[in-house]
Each structure stands twice: as C-alpha cells, then as structure tokens.
Amino acid sequence: MRSQRRGFLPLVLVLSLCAGVIAVAEFGGSRANAADDAVADAKTFTVTHICEAQELRALHGDDITIKPDKYHNQPWPSLEACRSHDAAWDEDAPGPQQPIPFSHAHHAGLWQIDCQYCHSGTDRSRAAGVPSVELCMGCHNQFSPLYDELEGIQILKEHWNERKPIEWAQIHRLPEHVKFRHNRHVAAGVECQQCHGPVERLDKLYLVPDTKWWAYGLPTQKLEMGWCIKCHRENEVSQDCLTCHY
Numbered sequence: 001m002r003s004q005r006r007g008f009l010p011l012v013l014v015l016s017l018c019a020g021v022i023a024v025a026e027f028g029g030s031r032a033n034a035a036d037d038a039v040a041d042a043k044t045f046t047v048t049h050i051c052e053a054q055e056l057r058a059l060h061g062d063d064i065t066i067k068p069d070k071y072h073n074q075p076w077p078s079l080e081a082c083r084s085h086d087a088a089w090d091e092d093a094p095g096p097q098q099p100i101p102f103s104h105a106h107h108a109g110l111w112q113i114d115c116q117y118c119h120s121g122t123d124r125s126r127a128a129g130v131p132s133v134e135l136c137m138g139c140h141n142q143f144s145p146l147y148d149e150l151e152g153i154q155i156l157k158e159h160w161n162e163r164k165p166i167e168w169a170q171i172h173r174l175p176e177h178v179k180f181r182h183n184r185h186v187a188a189g190v191e192c193q194q195c196h197g198p199v200e201r202l203d204k205l206y207l208v209p210d211t212k213w214w215a216y217g218l219p220t221q222k223l224e225m226g227w228c229i230k231c232h233r234e235n236e237v238s239q240d241c242l243t244c245h246y
C-alpha cells in the first residue's frame, strides 16, 4: 500500500503541473476538500417527484442532499404512502382497477383508521357504503402540498373541486333475491375480517378466488349460498330459506 502511494503522488504532481495547477494544491487541506467535494457530489441527487426522493433516502439514509430543495428531508408523503399508492394501482394484482389508488393496508393497517369511520353504515343499515369525497377531504385538506404530486390525491381533489362522487368499482354484490344486512351481523359481533379477509393488509381489494388456502374461510369468486349457510349452521342461526330470500 505505502509504496503504491509514494508512486502515485509524483504522478499527480506531474499531471497538476501539466494542467498549470500549482503543485501545492495536492498537499494538505485543499486536497482533503477536493475529496470531500467529490463525495458530496456523489451524494447529491436531483429528482422530479417526491416519491423518488423517498426511495433514495430509503436506499442511502439521511446523509444525502436532494435537489430541488423542496424535496430535501421531507417526511411527507411517507415512503409507505408512495409504495401503497403504486401497489393499489398495480394492474397485475387481482381485483378491479379503482378510479383512485386507495390502499386499505395504508389507511386501515398502518394508520389504523377504524373500518367504521369510513364504512359508517355497517352497524346501522343494510349497506356498508363507501365514504364520501367530503370524508376523504376532511383529512386530506390538511396535508402538505407535496401530496398533490401523488396522482391519487390529484384525482381526489378534482372530484372535490367539481363536486362529483368517486365511482368506485363494486367488488361484492349479492343477487337481488338475497337479503343481507350488515347491521345484524355487526351487532352479533361478527368481525369484518371473517367475511372480507385481512382487509387491513391489502393495498388492493379483491374477492379472494380460492378458499382452500385461506384461513378466514372467505367466499370463492362470488358470495355463495353455501358460505352463508355454513356459518349460520356453525353459529346456530336460522337456515330457513325465507331468512335469506324474499
């Protein structure tokens, strides 16, 4: 190592002189500064989206400079928000494409927002319902402007400004001849997850296609009668045809 270094230095001197640079620059403090500058350059990144910045910080830690300044050391939107946003819009993941990449894993899982805060109908009415744009905005109005770089938030705010509802693609749908009411089930203490699976772990919702490997005993492709009957039998609830049919 040492002999290599000694051999290296004169070469630098020669090169410096050739370039018309005073050799002194190769000794002492200024040399260290030059090295620091090189490191600093390697740690400066220019990005065009907040999520790019969050990915870089996840990779390199906080010890980097991100340009432009508005992206440097921003805590929000979080990396998790960025990733869930993409996962909720993954075309290859099962389930219908929603108009907004809304993630349950993010809202109900990571942020632990109660199911019934958004699906407030479940304990009162037949339908669970999906939340209004107004309810979304109750939170999202207060967030940093950097959230507007997420396409999902842009679409949400467009709907808010134009006062139009979001047309969520429906996933669960029983035929008209079947009676089903959420409130009876919720009041009886049946958990949402017993029927809908681990929603708080899913970025994109879907009807699970196969019950065989599924710990929750979810319905197959559709909500089959046998699934309702099985649970009613286990819980000694009425299995009379007219309980579920008009």
Ligand code: HEC
Binding pocket: 076, 077, 078, 079, 080, 081, 082, 084, 085, 086, 088, 100, 101, 102, 103, 104, 106, 107, 111, 113, 131, 132, 133, 135, 136, 137, 138, 139, 140, 150, 152, 153, 156
């Ligand atoms: C109770 C507050 C609250 C409500 C209500 C709420 N959000 Fe969020 N939302 C959050 C928080 C907190 C984050 C993420 C913060 C972070 O980690 O950066 C978030 C993140 C997001 C994101 C980015 C992550 C993702 O899921 O794709 C989108 C898009 C989003 N919300 C859309 C909506 C929509 C649409 C609604 C209404 C159906 C809604 N939010 C309702 C609190 C809320």
Ligand code: HEC
Binding pocket: 098, 102, 104, 107, 108, 113, 114, 115, 116, 117, 118, 119, 130, 131, 168, 169, 170, 171, 172, 173, 192, 193, 196, 199, 200, 204, 205
């Ligand atoms: C911040 C609001 C919010 C929270 C909290 C939330 N949801 Fe949702 N939920 C939505 C929105 C918006 C949709 C429609 C988009 C979609 O399907 O992802 C939805 C859709 C659903 C659907 C599918 C509806 C259909 O079309 O069949 C189910 C089932 C569901 N949620 C269950 C739950 C459960 C269980 C929880 C708690 C673990 C929960 N949700 C928490 C906003 C929320």
Ligand code: HEC
Binding pocket: 115, 116, 119, 122, 126, 127, 128, 129, 130, 172, 173, 174, 175, 180, 182, 185, 186, 190, 191, 192, 193, 194, 195, 196, 223
């Ligand atoms: C006993 C099973 C069961 C339980 C428990 C249950 N659901 Fe459902 N859920 C269903 C069925 C079945 C449908 C389809 C209803 C229809 O088509 O009329 C549905 C539909 C939905 C929908 C779609 C929109 C709507 O209103 O039809 C949402 C959202 C939903 N459930 C959320 C929830 C939440 C949140 C909970 C917990 C508070 C919950 N569910 C508990 C079986 C259940």
Ligand code: HEC
Binding pocket: 174, 178, 179, 180, 181, 184, 185, 188, 190, 194, 195, 223, 224, 227, 228, 229, 231, 232, 235, 237, 238, 243, 244
């Ligand atoms: C995970 C278990 C479970 C599943 C799945 C389930 N149920 Fe139920 N259901 C219950 C329980 C428990 C009650 C009793 C509620 C009570 O005591 O009021 C009930 C009650 C009912 C009632 C009211 C009964 C009455 O006496 O008025 C109807 C109607 C009903 N269920 C329809 C359905 C339909 C339709 C399905 C399938 C789409 C279904 N249930 C799936 C557990 C379940």
Ligand code: HEC
Binding pocket: 174, 175, 178, 222, 223, 224, 225, 228, 229, 232, 238, 239, 240, 241, 242, 243, 244, 245
């Ligand atoms: C616990 C609730 C429940 C009870 C009890 C029940 N059903 Fe059903 N039934 C359903 C559901 C849910 C469907 C829709 C399933 C589907 O779409 O495949 C259905 C569908 C049907 C269909 C239509 C099948 C088709 O392919 O469209 C017939 C016929 C039927 N039930 C008859 C009966 C008869 C007869 C009884 C009494 C012996 C009965 N059901 C009891 C929930 C129930």
